[in-house]
Amino acid sequence: MNLWKENLIKITPYTAGEQPDKTDFIKLNANENPYPPAPGVIKTITSFKAGSLNKYPDANAVPLLRAIADRFGVSAENVFAGNGSDDVLALCFRAFFNSGKPVLFPDITYSFYPVWCNMLGISFETPHLNDSFNIDPENYKRENGGVVICNPNAPTSIGRGLDFMREILEANPNSVVISDEAYVDFGGVSALPLLKEFPNLAVVQTFSKSRSMAGMRIGYCIAGDELISALRAAKDSYNSYPLDSVAIAAGCASLSDEEYFKQTVAKIIATRDRLTNALRERGFILPDSSTNFLFAQHEKFAARDICEYLKTRDIYVRYFSTPRIDNRLRITIGTDEEIDKLIGAVDEYIGSH
């Protein structure tokens, strides 16, 4: 009896950051931007002609593709947009990694990569980051079915330069190389200038972090024609309309305000650098961050204990029980006020232990 139950999927899904069931707390555990989207985004939504929602959206989000293409100086045929960069990355895995050979990505990186591989039946290997949490390009010079580099990497916060990505690309003429650049706007170096040389490079970025639009679900890939065509075929074999009409309009509005974008990113970088110094003064060890979060370990106190203490102060940071990083905290950069409260709570913790 109930044989249907045997056919249900068995899989370990991705676990996102904890969402406490309360509203009045400081949320530094999901790498969200503490500032609102550009004023034009808000105006676009509140003046949206919602009576037109009876019609399907543009299936390829063409107005948004054009806006993204304009900003980066590429053609709209070189842009693909999806329902957040998770959707875009999952479609990239499906569209690009069909060799049967293992795909390579670091052991410590965005933890959705192995989940997508398991879901899609893609084999993978995870070369270790070195002891300073850097990616060693030598590990990516062997036969493989694809390469995924999160740059800057999460949760390490470490960014690498163009020479690093060039070295990876030169070693992999027979694989597609994905540069996952979710955090690149906070001080990382994009691989975009390498697109003309490497038709097997796919650059994936998102509106969720630097554009303060995590709640709107917009991600995109910039790549050569052939990779974009494969992505469109994968999309049209799954869900014809991943981006709704409001998201398409709101995304365009965000791209039209470069000044707000720059100011917001600069504010977060300034707060980040201040927090970096404050934590180091208090005995934390952490690399320089190229992202909107820090990856910090205390020389004396256990990360898990600090994390639990901060929760009692209504401050939520991210703790991973994963081997090698189970004594580190990932702390999202909030507003200056939020970060002041965090520093105060850390002082309380240190003072009382």
Next chain:
Amino acid sequence: MNLWKENLIKITPYTAGEQPDKTDFIKLNANENPYPPAPGVIKTITSFKAGSLNKYPDANAVPLLRAIADRFGVSAENVFAGNGSDDVLALCFRAFFNSGKPVLFPDITYSFYPVWCNMLGISFETPHLNDSFNIDPENYKRENGGVVICNPNAPTSIGRGLDFMREILEANPNSVVISDEAYVDFGGVSALPLLKEFPNLAVVQTFSKSRSMAGMRIGYCIAGDELISALRAAKDSYNSYPLDSVAIAAGCASLSDEEYFKQTVAKIIATRDRLTNALRERGFILPDSSTNFLFAQHEKFAARDICEYLKTRDIYVRYFSTPRIDNRLRITIGTDEEIDKLIGAVDEYIGSH
């Protein structure tokens, strides 16, 4: 050289209805609702606190799950919501059809089903509809890895009753049976009353048709706990946040105006019945529709020719070159004014041939 190209996906994607590159035409080819969403939907969007979009949406769209659950008298644990019913159905295929045995659905039905099977590596068989385009339940009484019934069926427009679905379910205690009810609100019979008896039944519906929200991308599945858990695991292995914050709020607003929903559906049904009669008076043969579209063949003129003629009058209906239905038109029910223009153009065509 360029071995990376060999690893790109090779697949034939779903083809949606033609979207002419102009704005002033009558669009009866995508089964969209001709009326706007409920006034509360429009108000919710234009008053949306878009400053909060910096935060991720609720990963499971819980406010929307609760609103759907309330409307149908089920628990929120029995509801799953996704990015349009295409996303929900694709996740159902992935979550429920892992037996290796062929999944069964009719030869003539929603043409995305075989595309998802091909994408996900699911084998399938397509029993033929009978000559009057009805599904014969006897064809679904053999060993299988799952059953998908679109009821009312597309593009045939024919709806079947509860006894039909019960017969299918009783014959399939070892498979998950999906009842795809995209069009059910226009006069079909939902399988929802059978949920308590059949824990292997999954009912999928959408906001795109009867709720005039195709542009917002909201679909949902109502099913027993175990099926919903499997769907959530599949979702969390692909994209944690398929529904954006605006869509969640707009969906809730739609459900709060039952009166508008009923009125809109009643208007479309009245227009549909008028068009059915008008077409029959003009020599068309078509079944009674339980949907927001008609599936019509002319006793004398070729469907393709009528379709092409209507385009010259800026009226777009759907023509399929698929065997068995390649002399039929699928005509979406528009406003009364649009349908009057369609009837006028049909009269012109008949009068000039």
